[in-house]
Amino acid sequence: MISTQQSGSGSSQSPRSPSTQPFLSVSITDPIKLGNNVQAYIFYHVITKTNLPEYQGQEKIVIRCYNDFVCLRDRLFEKYKGIFVSPRSSKKECWREVHFSAEFIKMRRQALDIFVNKIASHHELQQSEDLRTLLQVDEETMEKARPLEEIMNILTFIAILK
Amino acid sequence: MNYLIGAFKPSCNISITFADGKSRKQVPIKKENGQTVMVPLFQSQENISGKISIEPLQGKKVEHNGVKIELLGQIEMYFDRGNFYDFTSLVRELDVPGEIYERKTYPFEFSTVEMPYETYNGVNVRLRYVLKVTISRGYGGSIVEYQDFVVRNYTPPPEINTSIKMEVGIEDCLHIEFEYNKSKYHLKDVIIGKIYFLLVRIKIKNMDLEIRRRESTGSGANTHVETETLAKFELMDGAPVRGESIPIRLFLSPYELTPTHRNINNKFSVKYYLNLVLVDEEDRRYFKQQEITVYRLPETS
Numbered sequence: 001m002i003s004t005q006q007s008g009s010g011s012s013q014s015p016r017s018p019s020t021q022p023f024l025s026v027s028i029t030d031p032i033k034l035g036n037n038v039q040a041y042i043f044y045h046v047i048t049k050t051n052l053p054e055y056q057g058q059e060k061i062v063i064r065c066y067n068d069f070v071c072l073r074d075r076l077f078e079k080y081k082g083i084f085v086s087p088r089s090s091k092k093e094c095w096r097e098v099h100f101s102a103e104f105i106k107m108r109r110q111a112l113d114i115f116v117n118k119i120a121s122h123h124e125l126q127q128s129e130d131l132r133t134l135l136q137v138d139e140e141t142m143e144k145a146r147p148l149e150e151i152m153n154i155l156t157f158i159a160i161l162k
Numbered sequence: 163m164n165y166l167i168g169a170f171k172p173s174c175n176i177s178i179t180f181a182d183g184k185s186r187k188q189v190p191i192k193k194e195n196g197q198t199v200m201v202p203l204f205q206s207q208e209n210i211s212g213k214i215s216i217e218p219l220q221g222k223k224v225e226h227n228g229v230k231i232e233l234l235g236q237i238e239m240y241f242d243r244g245n246f247y248d249f250t251s252l253v254r255e256l257d258v259p260g261e262i263y264e265r266k267t268y269p270f271e272f273s274t275v276e277m278p279y280e281t282y283n284g285v286n287v288r289l290r291y292v293l294k295v296t297i298s299r300g301y302g303g304s305i306v307e308y309q310d311f312v313v314r315n316y317t318p319p320p321e322i323n324t325s326i327k328m329e330v331g332i333e334d335c336l337h338i339e340f341e342y343n344k345s346k347y348h349l350k351d352v353i354i355g356k357i358y359f360l361l362v363r364i365k366i367k368n369m370d371l372e373i374r375r376r377e378s379t380g381s382g383a384n385t386h387v388e389t390e391t392l393a394k395f396e397l398m399d400g401a402p403v404r405g406e407s408i409p410i411r412l413f414l415s416p417y418e419l420t421p422t423h424r425n426i427n428n429k430f431s432v433k434y435y436l437n438l439v440l441v442d443e444e445d446r447r448y449f450k451q452q453e454i455t456v457y458r459l460p461e462t463s
Binding site: 032034036037040139143144154155156158 | 328329330331332333335336337338376387437444445446447448449450451
C-alpha cells in the first residue's frame with residue numbers, strides 16, 4: 001500500500017513532482033514465534049519503504065511484536081493531542097492457544113498493517129520520532145527500549161533485506 | 163603545585179600528605195590532562211588523615227581569611243561538564259584568618275568516613291573522591307589545591323548464586339539452551355557454561371560471547387545510555403548440529419570490568435550483560451542478552 005502525500009501544510013511552495021513527494025509505507029509480514037515453551041511471543045517482519053531523509057535508506061526491515069505498536073500508539077496519543085490517533089484494537093485476554101492460532105495472528109497482522117500505515121500517511125504523525133524508532137532501530141536497541149515489565153527472554157535476530 | 167595561569171605567579175606551595183602514605187596501597191588514575199598518577203586507595207568507613215603544608219614562595223607572606231580542608235564525593239555528568247554534584251561533603255577548618263610567613267603545617271583527620279559508592283570513571287559520568295584545601299582570600303582570589311584518592315568497596319561472596327539456565331529459540335529455525343554457572347561473578351572470576359543445540363535448521367557459521375557494559379545516566383525521559391562491548395570471545399567456529407554442546411570458559415580478569423552499580427545516588431547505573439551471538443551463512447545475527455551482576459571480592463593480600 002503506497003501512500004502519496006501532499007507536501008507541507010498550507011505552504012505556498014510550488015507543488016513537487018510525484019517522484020520527490022515524501023512517502024512512507026510499511027508492510028507487516030511473516031510472523032515468527034520467539035521464546036520457548038513457557039514464554040513465547042509472536043514477532044512480525046516490518047518492512048519500511050520511504051524516501052524521507054530522516055530514515056536510514058530507502059528500505060529497511062526490522063522485527064517487532066504487537067506490544068511495540070501498542071506502546072507507539074500510547075506515545076502518539078500523549079504527544080499529539082488534538083490529532084485523532086487510531087484507537088487501540090482491543091488487547092484480547094484469551095487463552096494462550098488462541099494467541100498462537102494462525103487466524104489470530106493473521107488478524108493481528110492485518111490490524112497492525114492498517115494501523116501503522118494510517119500513522120505513516122498522516123502528514124504530522126509521519127514525522128514522529130517514536131514512529132521512526134519503531135520502524136528503524138536495530139533489535140538490540142529495541143530490546144532495551146521496551147518497558148522493564150516486558151522483559152522477554154527471547155533469542156532475537158536482525159533481519160536482512162534480500 | 164598549584165598554578166595560576168597568566169601574569170600572577172603562585173604565592174605559595176600547598177602539599178597534602180596522608181598519614182599512612184608509605185604503607186597504603188596506591189592505584190593509578192588518569193587525570194583530566196591525560197597524565198596517570200598514583201593515588202592512595204581507601205574503602206568506606208576508613209579514617210582519612212594526614213597533613214597539609216603551606217609554604218609561601220619568594221619570601222612573600224600569604225594573608226588569608228581562613229584555611230580549610232574538605233573531603234568531597236562528587237558525581238560529574240559529562241553533558242553537564244564542570245557541574246559537580248556533591249553527594250558527600252565534609253569540612254575541617256584548619257586556621258582562622260591570619261598570615262603565613264613561613265612554612266606552616268596543619269594536621270587533618272576525617273574519621274570513619276561513609277563512602278558508600280566506589281570511584282567510577284565512565285563514558286558519560288564519573289564519580290570521584292577528592293580532598294580540597296582552600297586558602298580563602300578576598301581580593302587575590304582563593305588558593306585551592308586538590309588531592310584525588312580512590313575508593314573501592316568490597317562484597318563478600320554471595321550466599322546464593324544461582325546458575326542461569328534458559329531455553330530460547332525461533333520456532334522451526336533454531337532452538338538453544340544456554341547455561342552460565344552463576345548469576346553473580348566477581349572481577350577475577352571465570353564464566354563456565356555451555357550452549358546446547360536443540361534444533362538447528364539454519365547454517366550457522368560462528369558463535370561468540372560478548373561482555374557488554376551499559377552505562378545509563380539521568381532518569382525517565384532524560385535517560386542516556388552508553389553501551390560498550392568490552393570483550394568478544396569466539397565460542398565456536400563452524401556449523402553445529404542438533405544435540406551438540408559447546409563449552410564456555412571465559413576468564414574475566416583481562417577485561418576492564420567494574421562492579422555493577424545500581425542507581426547510584428539516583429544519577430547513574432552501570433550494568434553488565436553477556437550477549438550470545440550466532441551468525442548464519444547469510445550474515446544474519448541471532449542474539450540473546452543476559453544480565454549478570456559483577457561484584458568486587460575482598461583482596462587477599
